Amino acid sequence: MTDQAVEREVGRSRLRKEDARLITGQTNWTDNIQVAGLLHLAILRSPMAHARITRVDVSPALERPGVVAAFSGADLADGMGSLPCAWPVTEDIVLPDHPPVAVDEVRYAGDPVAVVVARDRYAAADALESIEVDYEPLPPVLDLEAALADDAPLVHSDKGTNRSYLWPLAAGESFDSVRERAEVTVKRRYHQQRLIPNAMEPRAVVVTPLAASGEYTVYSATQIPHILRIMLAMVTGVPEHKLRVIAPDVGGGFGSKLQVYGEEALALTVARKIGRPVKWTESRSEGYLATHHGRGMIQDIEVAATREGKLLGLKVDLIADMGAYLMLVTPGIPILGAFMYPAIYKMDAYEFNCTGVFTTRTPTDAYRGAGRPEATFAIERVMDELAAELGLDPVELRRRNWIRHEEFPFTSIAGLTYDSGNYEAATEKALALFGYDDLRAEQQKRNERGDAVRLGIGVSTYTEMCGLAPSRVLRDLRYGAGGWEAASIRMLPTGKVEVVTGTSPHGQGHVTCWSQIAADVLGVPFEDVEVVHGDTKAAPQGMDTYGSRSLVVGGEAVHRAAQKVVEKARKVAAHLLEASEQDLEFTNGVFSVKGSPEARRSIQEIAFETFSSHDLPDGMEPTINAETLVDPENFSYPHGTHLCAVEVDTETGRTRIRSYVCVDDVGRVVNPMIVEGQVHGGLAQGIAQALYEEAVYDAEGNLVSGTMADYLVPSAADLPDFVTDRTETPAANSLGVKGVGEAGTIASTPAVVNAVVDALRPLGVHDVRMPCTPERVWQAVRSAGSGKEASA
């Protein structure tokens, strides 16, 4: 008798276990949580970008019906410390205090000033309007370069400067020396506009106190329940072991919920102060002011090359907008990018400097890709400019400079060791799917005819670093914690399996993927696996979910924990089957004795035998459960080639994406459907930066794009069909996986903008600032036509 072959789970497009309850509404988002006696918080926010607070009177709010309490920043200052920054990137970084509720000064429009606690949201919102605040206006600080001038008004006057830090990196020869011998140099300035993350679920937090024991449960729509628990303990003084943090089903984050927010500390502090459960949920427009923003950078980038197109060196100078305060990893975001500017290219010199600058705007922090999209954009844009300067096809220029597949593992000039990849293969596949040569021919015809609607082709050959992160590297980068991940596997008596993960999914599908991984190793049915996450009591150890780390580090931990379970079960099986461990085979969840296949026990049977523990090997503990903490040895490096064809209407300035092809190499794929979804969503977000989204401020520092009517998030109706494909070079981890959460976002923005510029280059345009709105494109065409500087 032979085992029925079980279909392997890893590699299958399994429908997601999560979806049934999510799409039928049978789940609890944080805002749905109801507890007896729940009160509602509402927050009064500064209407000004920068002002001194001279008076706050919350007493009129207390007169309003339904109001239970009201507090100014000063009222709460004793109960809360400064909000944390876990990544002070330099020794001498300027790191200002960040009170969750402003006390003396507001530093961005939306900075909290006072808080009302009431019986319902309506009463709380109405009462806010009665709070009296006197502001003495201070000058806003909005321009990144002007902010660095000696006489600039200061965001934090006690610090004496708006410069938070200067972070340098230099590798290889000096850039000046390679510039000397270079035959061609190209220098460009690019602007990364500010972006506002738009998770479907706004932020929300519920805190329930248990006064008798001083325990608090914090429910939060967060990506990082474990980190939040530690940080809330530090900020509020509630001892860590008295805090339980639960991230229920969370509706998206994109980095915006990789944060320790003032509202979370505030809800905990208020619940503690009044001894009642409280809830706070932001509205979308409140979130636009108070949820951290992404990007916001000026990039000066210069490449030096030979006439044949061989890159010699790269120099990058960034000015990065920190916003008003340094939040959890604000200063580190551009530094994550520092290692990615050299991308897939070989060169002799690399210089990088980043200056972090305070402004009177909402703080910035991680947003899908976090530093890496910015880097990829700048290098991929400037490669196109260099190709144009040299009269080379942009794909050919890349070919002449990229790391060839036989050169892996390859240590980049920035010091990263790329373990695997095949840029040639991904590019060839993408070119074929795209019909590159035919499109180039059509483009040429249109240009010759002088068509009003031009065709442009954009290429982006990206790589990124995922799997954050080796803890020793984090130490070297002055990040405040490690980068390991935890998993444990519990075999239940009936043979069912609980996987406990330290990752905290908020849309990624970990429950499905971890089930697939565990099912394969344990040889149990996919349906027999449940995944427990997002509750510090149920899954006490973890580093949470961000930076395309979960599969690479957390999935790896699940994989190794499952292998440990098998090894423990093997001992029990050997004992029960009266065989030596070496004589056992383990196939499709069943141990059998080599040569006598009738002697067999399934791992699910062994789970019960272990539970009953009637007949275990001498000295063996009655458990085959296992746990693992994995600290990765290296990052992982997805890569790929994205090609975009746009039609640009030179009369109206409208850009229409005609076709989009991407070939991504994300290593081995656990669930192709989920990968496809991640790529589609990533492309949408990257295209959104290229063409649609921008946080716009007026001269006083007010957010003009304050609602979804003005901040344009594209929908399916605005996006083209995507042609997606993959190549697969396994990563050097046991699953061979690289991560896919950010690839689409990182790759697509430069592909689209390169296409727009490519369409207009014959008209004399060499850049269009993002987002490439119709008006900016029209202005660029017009300026180029009149011989003026062609950038809008």
Place this chain on the structure above:
Amino acid sequence: MIPPAFDYVRPASVDEAVRALADAGEDAKVLAGGQSLLPLLRLRLAFPELVVDVGRIPELRGVRDEGDALVIGALTTHHDVMHDPLVRRHAGLLAAATETVADPAVRHRGTLGGSLAHADPAGDLPAVVLTLDAELVAVGPNGRRTIPAREFFVDYLQTVLAPDELLVEVRVPKADGWGFHYEKFHRVAQAWPIVGVAALVRRDNGHIAEARVGLSNMGSTPLRATAAEQALAGAGDPDAVARAAESAAEGTRPSQDPSGSPEYRAHLARVLTKRAVLTAAGMG
């Protein structure tokens, strides 16, 4: 966002609604499909004491044929307007423009009358009824009156409707035989137009005998591009249309906002007028 507190009534008839409005004076707002008023309430940009919900007055819904004109109840939803066979046959411009309004969810709730009474110059439909030379029928304490679309829109979000008047019907003259097109330029599918151009063209022997051009979002009210209309009369080929369209922005005062400068909007008005008329005239 949480709207400020207000009182709420839901009259069952037009008369009841008008009485409620008259009793409330200046402080009442009419709620129809809620697609404009509710966002204003939630953003606390409107503070009515009373909201009069006319959404359950059946006589305000539907389309009927009155010979030379169609009569469309003010409460008829965008979805119903664009699928109505009478509208599609006799007022194709209205059906075509309505198809571009926002998204399906909004079109199932939002109403023609609500969109006109809200009088947002960036709305699609005000310029369309202006182009169709429609008439708007209002009922107040002193009875009914009929207002030509040309006189209805006064300023940004302002109409000639008195606080105690309710828009009940839109009378659209049949435009049988006229070519039409609504050219909407917007950045994302569900957005308002940066500029929209409604074109209605009567042809005679391959020439444009008469053209009407309405502009969305080119000023504080919807506008007719009268200079372009005059210049288009007699145009017989695309070049002539293009030349005539050059005057499309004359007399307009478009606003400045993140979607476009006045200069860009004026440029768009010219380009889009050319395209809309060419399509409407079958020359495109």
